[in-house]
Amino acid sequence: MTVTQVDLSSLYDSNIYFVDGGGKTLLVDTGTGFSPEPSINSIRKLLNGRKLDYLVLTHRHFDHVGGMARIIREFSPGRILIGEGDAGPLREGDSEATMGTIFGGKIERTDVEGLKEGDVIDLDGWTLTVIETPGHTVGSICLYGAERKALFTGDLFFMNGVGNTTDPTGDPGALRESLRKLEGYDIVCLYPGHGPYLVRDGYQQLRGAMRMMGA
DSSP: OOEEEEEOSSOOOOEEEEESSSEEEEEEOOOSSSHHHHHHHHHHHHTTTTTOOEEEESSSOHHHHHTTTHHHHHOSSSSSEEHHHHHHHHHHOOOTTTHHHHTTTTOOOOEEEEEEEOEEEESSSSSEEEEEESSSSTEEEEEEETTTTTTEEEEEEEEOOOOOSSSSSSSSSHHHHHHGHHHHHHOOOOSSSOOEEEEEEOOHHHHHHHHHHTT
C-alpha cells in the first residue's frame, strides 16, 4: 500500500490522500473544490488510467467534502463512503450543516454509503479499518491500515494539534474519548486532515494530542 498526498488547489483545502492498494485505489477527502484543476490533474496522473474504487470522506465539513461533486463527475468512484453520523447532510445537500455557507460554497445532494465502527475497506490485499472517532463532528471517522501501521485522522488530531470542537456537533468530551480509544493502536504513519503527514512517530503525536485535551 502506498499513500501519496494529492496536489491541493486552495489554501482552504483539507489534505487529500491517494491510496494505492496495488489492486484497488482509494481517495481520502476532496478539499473545497475551489479552482480544483491542480487536484484533479494530480489524481488523474496517480490513477494512470485505472478506476477510482473508493472515495472516503473523514467527516462532513466543506473543506473536506466540497470537491466531492467534481471528483465524482471526473472519476466515477465505485463507492462513496462517510461515517454514518455525518452522512445525512451529504444525502440532503445541506450546505449549512456541512459549513459550505461559511466557505461560500454549496453541497449537492449525494448518495453516500454510511460507515460504522469495524467496517473494513478491502484494497485487494491491503485493508483499512473504520474507527468511529466523534468529537470534531458527530460522525467523524479515522481509517487504520494495520499492515503499514498507518492512521488517517481527518480533523481529530494533527501534528502538534487537535481538531476544534466549537462547530456544530463538536464535542470536547467525545474528542477526548476518541483520542483515548486510539491508545490501543500501533501508529507509526500519520495522515492528518491538515498540515504535514508523518511516516514515523505517529503514536507520539497521539500522546501529545491527549495531553492537550487532558485525556
